[in-house]
Amino acid sequence: xxxxxxxxxxxxxxxxxxxxxxxxxxxxxxxxxxxxxxxxxxxxxxxxxxxxxxxxxxxxxxxxxxxxxxxxxxxxxxxxxxxxxxxxxxxxxxxxxxxxxxxxxxxxxxxxxxxxxxxxxxxxxxxxxxxxxxxxxxxxxxxxxxxxxxxxxxxxxxxxxxxxxx
Numbered sequence: 001x002x003x004x005x006x007x008x009x010x011x012x013x014x015x016x017x018x019x020x021x022x023x024x025x026x027x028x029x030x031x032x033x034x035x036x037x038x039x040x041x042x043x044x045x046x047x048x049x050x051x052x053x054x055x056x057x058x059x060x061x062x063x064x065x066x067x068x069x070x071x072x073x074x075x076x077x078x079x080x081x082x083x084x085x086x087x088x089x090x091x092x093x094x095x096x097x098x099x100x101x102x103x104x105x106x107x108x109x110x111x112x113x114x115x116x117x118x119x120x121x122x123x124x125x126x127x128x129x130x131x132x133x134x135x136x137x138x139x140x141x142x143x144x145x146x147x148x149x150x151x152x153x154x155x156x157x158x159x160x161x162x163x164x165x166x
Contacts, residue, residue: 029054030128031069033076036137037144040153045146060148067150070125075152076144077121088114 031037031054034047039058046057047069054069084091092111096102113120129137141158 029070029126031056032073032124032129033134033144034069035134036142037072037146040145040147056146056150058146058148058150065148065150067146071150072144072146072152073125076155077124079152079155081117081121084114084117 029052031047034054035044037045037056039045041059043059048055048057048066050066055066056069056072058065058067088111092107092114093102095110096107099106141156143156144152145154145156147153
């Protein structure tokens with residue numbers, strides 16, 4: 001299993017940032033990975049809103065396909081969830097080190113959040129990832145390639161480390 005600790009860390013911080021507010025006071029939906037999604041021709045896809053729903057727009061030989069952002073975002077989050085599964089202890093230890101909080105209680109709290117990551121992702125889908133965090137992810141080389149149907153073809157995470165198979 002391979003995971004990029006820095007991308008995981010900034011997603012974790014986004015989860016923490018978004019959990020500060022009340023879950024009843026959620027902001028409008030935003031595309032999670034705006035600016036980080038490219039098409040199969042390496043072009044950054046545009047984001048537009050159809051009503052209240054954010055969509056990634058893929059140019060299919062002149063035809064603009066509007067793909068609900070949540071459809072793509074959930075595929076990426078599912079992939080991240082699979083990378084985390086079974087490695088919660090290691091990731092919580094490394095995240096605590098990055099936060100400078102290596103005590104047992106901080107690690108236990110982070111580990112608990114990782115074990116309930118699906119609930120955390122639901123909040124993230126509602127609130128989005130802060131723009132500066134997405135910018136940082138892009139500078140680190142993170143991107144998501146989708147096809148004209150909105151299927152995630154590739155998730156590029158430079159600097160991944162091998163966690164090994166269990």
